[in-house]
Structure formats: C-alpha cells, structure tokens
Amino acid sequence: MQFVIVLLIAAAVFGVCYLVDKGFSRAFRGKAQHRSGMAVRANKRFGVFGVVLTVLGVMAFCIGIGDGPVLIVGGLIVFAMGVFLAVYYLSFGIFYDGESFLMSRFGKKDAVHRYEEIVGQKLYVVQGGSVVAELYLKDGSTVSLQSTMDGVYPFLDTAFAGWCLQTGRDPESCDFHDPSKSLWFPPVEES
Structure with missing residues (x-):
C-alpha cells in the first residue's frame, strides 16, 4: 500500500512540474527567440534529479516527523537541493x-x-x-x-x-x- 502511495505522490509531483514548466513558458517567454523553437538548455538530468531529490526530501521529512530530527533536517536539505536543481533547469536557457x-x-x-x-x-x-x-x-x-x-x-x-x-x-x-x-x-x- 505504501508503495502505491509513493508512486501516486511521484506521479503528482511530475505532473505538477510539467504544468509549471508549460505555464512558466507561456507566461514569461514571449519573445521571437523563444518562439523559434531553437534553444540550448541545461541537461535534462538537472530537471530529473531536481524532481527526484525534491520527492526524496519530502519523503524523508515525512518519515522524520515520527522518527527524529535527523531525517527532518536531512529531508529539508535534500528538498532544498532538489528545488534548486529544478529551478536552475527551468530558468536557464539560450533561445x-x-x-x-x-x-x-x-x-x-x-x-x-x-x-x-x-x-x-x-x-x-x-x-x-x-x-x-x-x-x-x-x-x-x-x-x-x-x-x-x-x-x-x-x-x-x-x-x-x-x-x-x-x-x-x-x-x-x-x-x-x-x-x-x-x-x-x-x-x-x-x-
């Protein structure tokens, strides 16, 4: 049962990231270079690792609530690293x-x-x-x-x-x- 919950959370996180990326692109990228379709982007690993670390950080934080402060602090650090990687991936580009x-x-x-x-x-x-x-x-x-x-x-x-x-x-x-x-x-x- 826990495995299914983890999969659902992971799917929800990936879905939210996809929607944020599409919304971010439409709201802030209206110049001709953006619309050309040609771009240099950070490697997709930054985005994937960012999402994975964010999910792992949230999971460690949730587990740490019942087991102790080490997992809470570690989960927050991993979460922050994941958010940083995801934001870097979404914000960097040469169009x-x-x-x-x-x-x-x-x-x-x-x-x-x-x-x-x-x-x-x-x-x-x-x-x-x-x-x-x-x-x-x-x-x-x-x-x-x-x-x-x-x-x-x-x-x-x-x-x-x-x-x-x-x-x-x-x-x-x-x-x-x-x-x-x-x-x-x-x-x-x-x-």
Missing part, C-alpha cells in the same frame, strides 16, 4: 534564431545579443572529458556553453553562420573555424 540569441538566467534579466557582438572564444576541458566553450561579447560579458548541454552544437553552428553574415566575413576564409575541435570563433588572447 536563438538566425539574427540573435537571448540569454535567460535565474535572477537576471533576459539579454538579447546579436551574433556580431561575439569577439572570440576560449576552450576549457573539464574533468570527465566535456568541453566548455566560453564566448566573449563586445560588452565584456561571456556566455559559457558546456558540450553536455542540449542543443549546444546547433546553436554554435547557427551563431557562426550569423556572425559571418553580420560581420561580412566569408566562412571559407575563417581558418580558425574547426567544429571537430570545438572551434567556431577567433581565439581570445590571454590578458
């Missing part, structure tokens, strides 16, 4: 079209950038083999893209094509461009 891209981050106002604002990139190899491409913009800000994000390579291809078009460069003359080595833009010199 783009052929002309520009829009950065959405938790706690910061959405920023629209044209591809011509990209001045260069740096590459970092992270332990585990993933690659981080950090794009530098004219205003001094950076956009960090990890190879494990969903949709990162189509975005970089579109960004390079838009950058060439907007800056008047011929893609064939860009000797730095080598997607097989994760190079799309000129390297940024160390300062």
Whole structure:
C-alpha cells in the first residue's frame, strides 16, 4: 500500500512540474527567440534529479516527523537541493534564431545579443572529458556553453553562420573555424 502511495505522490509531483514548466513558458517567454523553437538548455538530468531529490526530501521529512530530527533536517536539505536543481533547469536557457540569441538566467534579466557582438572564444576541458566553450561579447560579458548541454552544437553552428553574415566575413576564409575541435570563433588572447 505504501508503495502505491509513493508512486501516486511521484506521479503528482511530475505532473505538477510539467504544468509549471508549460505555464512558466507561456507566461514569461514571449519573445521571437523563444518562439523559434531553437534553444540550448541545461541537461535534462538537472530537471530529473531536481524532481527526484525534491520527492526524496519530502519523503524523508515525512518519515522524520515520527522518527527524529535527523531525517527532518536531512529531508529539508535534500528538498532544498532538489528545488534548486529544478529551478536552475527551468530558468536557464539560450533561445536563438538566425539574427540573435537571448540569454535567460535565474535572477537576471533576459539579454538579447546579436551574433556580431561575439569577439572570440576560449576552450576549457573539464574533468570527465566535456568541453566548455566560453564566448566573449563586445560588452565584456561571456556566455559559457558546456558540450553536455542540449542543443549546444546547433546553436554554435547557427551563431557562426550569423556572425559571418553580420560581420561580412566569408566562412571559407575563417581558418580558425574547426567544429571537430570545438572551434567556431577567433581565439581570445590571454590578458
């Protein structure tokens, strides 16, 4: 019987998360880049682990009410971690079209950038083999893209094509461009 209750709670949590995601998208994402359907998102594991940790935190808290304060405190910590992961997954995104891209981050106002604002990139190899491409913009800000994000390579291809078009460069003359080595833009010199 308890197993069925846990399954029902898990199904309800997943259903609520789905409805919140759809409602959030309609209420706060009305710009052209949002409607293009092209996006770079955090890996889905962030959202899944966030929901799972939230459910586990609630379960530990409920069990801890009868068994002791350790489960209550532990449940609250796990719940907070789960909520953080789910909020990060829902709030982070790079939405783009052929002309520009829009950065959405938790706690910061959405920023629209044209591809011509990209001045260069740096590459970092992270332990585990993933690659981080950090794009530098004219205003001094950076956009960090990890190879494990969903949709990162189509975005970089579109960004390079838009950058060439907007800056008047011929893609064939860009000797730095080598997607097989994760190079799309000129390297940024160390300062």
